Amino acid sequence: MNVKSILIGAASMVLATAATAQERVAVITPYLAQPGTQFYIDGFEAAAEGRGWEVNVIDTAGDIAAVISRIEDAVTQNVDAIVINVDPAQVEAGLAMAADAGIPVVGMDAGMSPYVATNVTSNGYAMAAETAAYVVNRLNGQGNVVMFVFDPFPPVQIRGVIADAIFANTPDIEVIARVTPDVQDGGIADSRAQMEALLAANPEPGSISAVWAAWDQPALGALQAVEDAGRAGEGIVIVGMDANPQARDAIAAGGNFEASMAQDFEGIGAAAAEAVARLVSGETITAPVTYVPTRLITSANVAD
Amino acid sequence: MTLASHLRRYGTLLGFAAMVVFFALNLPDTFLTARNLLNVTQQVSMLAVVAFTMTVVMAMGDFDLSVGAMASLAGVVAATLFVAGWPVGLAIAAALGAGVLAGLLNGVLVSVLGILPFVATLGTMTVFGGLAFVVSDGRTIFGRDIPASFSGFARSALEAGDLRIPALTLVAVAVLAVIWVVLEQTPYGRRLYAIGGNIEAARLAGTRVVKLRLLAFCFTGLGAAIAGLMYASRVASANPTQGDGLMLDAIACVFLGMTMSEEGEPRVLGTLLGVLLLGLLDNGLTQMNVDSYIREVLVGTIIILAVASGRLGVFSRR
Incomplete structure (x- = not known):
């Protein structure tokens, strides 16, 4: 041939x-x-x-x-x-x-x-509103919240803006830190380190009520920090976004990581x-x- | 000449012709139109520039695995300088300069230090790839950071009657002309082929091998940088890995071209046919709704078949 x-x-x-x-x-x-x-x-x-x-x-x-x-x-x-x-x-x-x-x-x-003609996608504003509202409701509108955001990336930035508005609209919720983690390694490790520092700075039980993360990796890092600090029993509510497999596992485990948003x-x-x-x-x-x-x-x- | 030796030399060319006929029959309205063919020349222009200049080092029997990384680096260098507010011309010049310097480094490693080209350029490929990440901070630079005059170039064309000859095609043709003159019409080119034939003999004959090889790698570096800028202009953005895919395709094109030359040497016109073969294959298969993964299988098969048909003559002589 x-x-x-x-x-x-x-x-x-x-x-x-x-x-x-x-x-x-x-x-x-x-x-x-x-x-x-x-x-x-x-x-x-x-x-x-x-x-x-x-x-x-x-x-x-x-x-x-x-x-x-x-x-x-x-x-x-x-x-x-x-x-x-x-x-x-x-x-x-x-x-x-x-x-x-x-x-x-x-x-x-x-x-x-x-x-x-049209771009079909998920509504980042709506997704952020759902998890931020979830946090507000779980805390009965009262407590200190740590936010993990990433403003340099527009699709994530818009999530942070909405959460800011919802927390600001709730008088007894105070955002005690608005952290932009280093994402070079995927975002889990640095978020964990930043959360460890925040836990050390706020040692009183109940001084941190919730962690709102604009995507799942920082939420997973925060979860690791909370568990390793022996403060999992304080009822700190952690929410992420995107519902990646690791986040789903954490939610299924029934610990502090309580909610995330799944895109269809x-x-x-x-x-x-x-x-x-x-x-x-x-x-x-x-x-x-x-x-x-x-x-x-x-x-x-x-x-x- | 025997049938086998004909096939050895013309097998790839026959395959090329068969492919064109096949697509022309199956896509009668769209394939062999001036517009489609001009479009293909634009699509392959970046690959062509890398492959043409790759031919220069391969003429000496050397390789350059770092061309893709150099192309990516040139793109992000220019884009980063755009962000820093440099004028377009200066930023382009700096990116081309980076390509020449990168090529010079390859040349020094291979020709002065005597490291095998495969090893040396594998190392510099990683270095240049890493530098592209360092320069760009790992980000894609796009949008308003890329001046319209730069991204507009890739969309511009020379109007000739009803035809629009894309600017990127013209750049590739210019590079082809330069490389053809250098390799085929100058003593420098003939010496490169002499080095490729027998480096020791070339050295003994008084050829300044070190200097010639150094210069050849600079050509390849400059070509890679030109291609990287063409790519960045076409996608109106630059990211640190966007040119990487050019390397393997460029080497494949030179190999395909080698199967068409009399002595099995890399000739730039043969490389051109290799480039067009890959480009027309992509274009035709897309138009025929063929799965992209099948295309990969076909490209690999064609390269092996082309080289295999080149071995036929060898068998018949045994």
Whole structure:
């Protein structure tokens, strides 16, 4: 066999997989290998299957320039819609070409852009409001709270702003520290060290009533610090956000880590498909961002 | 010439032609259009620049594994200087300078200290990759920090009648022209191939091997930096790992090109065909809705087949 015959053989196998269908949608991401992304795709594909679409999922293995190239190819191929899971600002060159060709683009947890008809994501404001309100209610509106925030990263910054407002609106809640942990190592270790220092500075039982963290890692670090300081029995309420597996384990264990927020990744995928369906049928979507509901995770529902 | 020796030399070319015909038949409306082909040249322009300059060191039988890291470093150097308020031109010059310096370091390690290129550039790859993280603080620099004149370059094009020839394509063509002249038309290029043929013989013949190798690595460093800036301009951002993927693809392109040259040497026009092969394959497979992981399998298979077809002549002589 020579190169040619093998190429043709391989190519004809490939051809057999390319079916004919009505609506063709290209889903392009550099992050398919990351946990979470696959759930968006699963949700999208399930919804697309029900509609009889032909979906082409393209992963560029972290290469952002290749995302632009694949968007260009999808435009050349004249697909009916493109779904991206990458910061639109970084792939604007490709999005401009899609706009010129009149092909709608939907973002799946991507970011806002004039080139994206709508970005489907979770509402960070709402998520922060739920956990902050949970803390206020658990403390009966009274106590000292430690906050772990990260203002340099916009999606996390907005969570902190909402929690600030809710705590400030409750007269007997005092925020005794607003900590920005070093996240170089993932955020657990430094958060733990910072919490240890705060526990040492506030030795009286009850002097710290709750820890509100803008994401799970600092909450896990704070939990370790509280447990190792032998103060787990003081009833310090710890809440995180994102409900990662480690946080779910901690919540299920029934200790101080009481609550976190779960994003509905498959729901985001399904809602992105819904947005595509509306755009393809000629509707315009006025909301630049489409929010998918999130869920408070506590010991009551963590096993679901 | 026997059939086997024909196949040895032209197997890759036949495969290339077969691929183009296959895509042209299956994508009759979109594949062989001027717009699509020009688009592909833009998509492969960064890889092309790295691969062309990689050809220079590979002509001597050397390697440079640090090109991807150098490309990433050049991107974040320029972006960091943009943030610091440097004018675009100066920041670009500084990033190119960083590439040349990085190449010079590779050259000193390989040519002056005599460290194997694989080991030396594996080490500097890690060093440059780490430096890219240090310079950028591990962050992606994007948005308003990247001047519009810089990101606009990658989106600009030369209008020629109905055709838009992308600026990035023009840069790649310019680099191709320079490398072709250097390698094929100058005594310097011929000496590089002499070193690649037999370094001891070249040395005994009075070739200043140390200096020539040093300069060759500088070419590769400069090429990597140019590609890194092209990449940063195309994605209007810079992060410390974005160019890393260029290295393996560039080496693959040079290898594919080598299977097409008479003596199995790296020739820059052969490298160009290797680059176009990978670029057209990506483009065609995407348009045919082929899974991205299948594409990886196909690329690897094609490289092995191309090299294997080059071995056919060897078997027939045994």
